[in-house]
Amino acid sequence: MRAVLCGYYGMGNGGDEALLATLLQMLPSPVTPIVLSGNPAETAQRYGVEAVERKSLPAVWSALRQSQFFIWGGGSLMQDATSAINPLYYGGLMQLAQLMGLKTVAWAQGIGPLRRPSSRWLARLALRGCEGISVRDRASAQLLSDWNLPCLLAPDPVWALASKPVPQLWNLPAPRVAVALRAHPQLSPERQEVIIQALVNFQKATQVCLILLPFQPIKDRGIADAIAARLTGPHAILTPTSPQQLKGVFRGIEMTIGMRFHALVMAAAEGCRCFAISYDPKVEQIVQALDLPAWTLAQPGESTLPALPSDASTLSQAWLQCYANGDPLSADQIQSRLDRALMHQDFLIEAFQ
Template structure:
């Protein structure tokens, strides 16, 4: 399984494409992509496969997420800029779609990003930081919320089976490995979850989004809370549907926060990344910045209790507008592709 957030962006893109467009996907696992989504797919790591995909194409969509950033990898921007530049050299109309640009610490990565974006037919971004950077570079663009806001959710039979008979309230917990989630921080979160469960008799549901970074952590948490299921689902629409059923979400990952808020589930954010912090600020979500985490377990429990018991919560007033505004990412596709 890949990253549920990345898969959700792909599904959102497929849903937003004009009906007359036949998509071809560059994928880490082309067979899985075809089986899951019914679209033609080519291996993104093989130059011959990439060229084959490009030769029959009219458009190239640099689709969704923070592709151009060098905090997690200095090589990643070289690869994605290379894909875009190759498409431009082969005469394809190029679209940078629903992007999050940066952070870009290396000067050559900033130069490459600006170079390929200036040559795009259209650009859309999903956060104000990226929009500000493009404005300084004088690159035309539109700013709209992450397209996953508008992705259609679906019910998950696997989730229904794994949670059958669990007492309410249901609390989804989404954590990932990251340098800001220190051992001390994790121990505080575990202590807080134990206290919270004692006070509320809540059922904890551990919801990893990516096997490689989330699964071991979910298993460690499960060992502390016997009877609490781990739910790992491959279909991102079903993942989003889960947030229609849980009562509270405690989440690190950006798309866990977005999916929860989009489905009107109370959400407490644990930010490890500027993108998560920006969503927290925009929606006035309660939460913690993990880089500066110094909170005691008792305070976390009190904040979770207040959120769970609140009649109205802050994201409700923004939800409908954000879902509607995310449709702008579809409009830019229609403008270019007809």
């Protein structure tokens, strides 16, 4: 059996690469994957799979003609917050696969936000033709329920990704705190300056080593460099290329301050205390699911979370409180989420029968 895997793969985003690594980990053994990738050579070399250019219609057409299955996942593919093109691209591919007679499944999806009527129509049409749908958050499950579409709800599958140790991490002094921020329109230069000053204050108060993790270096490296330039204590910028090692970084971390959704998933799964800065509904979903301390960058009325404070001392004091008194998830809580994340694997096994 051959299956086309469609997602935001090969685009240099650590979270999406972790989803691909987890999907490959969960695929039933008789299934041969063909990955649609922004960097097919790198994807083929890293994972030992066949990969084709995601934007090449002849390559995608050939992959679909060779396959019996089309897996759409995972993550926030069907959303128009970043671009109206996303629903057109992913929804169009799903429709094409369905028209060609492939068995299609939507795997580990976080659906929305869908602000345009055309996006909602296309998402509903594509999902209606799926043999099965699994989602990773309650908001997505509720949206599908409103559309009368059944689905499986389980935690993000990256909870179940096997992590690997990162040898160079242990050469850095302990204790360590990870910071995973990203550039975003709502993270204005003024807000970025407040966060950087708060991190400087936090490090001076705790003497921790700050580990800066640009999950998508092309977007995140600039802010990591800006933070590093201001720090006077021990710090490092780490960019593991293996998703398993990226998750493994958090084995040696005491606390994580994260904007990136999968930074929070990985950190919580490895037993770290977490403090979130939300820029997107998917981050707010994990904040609610794990009851994390958090601030939002959203405009007033767009989020239930408190707004990011405008002074550095308030930020650093909240991080100090989390560092000193916050609790990571217990071993039982982590195991429960890992076990339930494996429901996405059971979903795949059933889909390929």
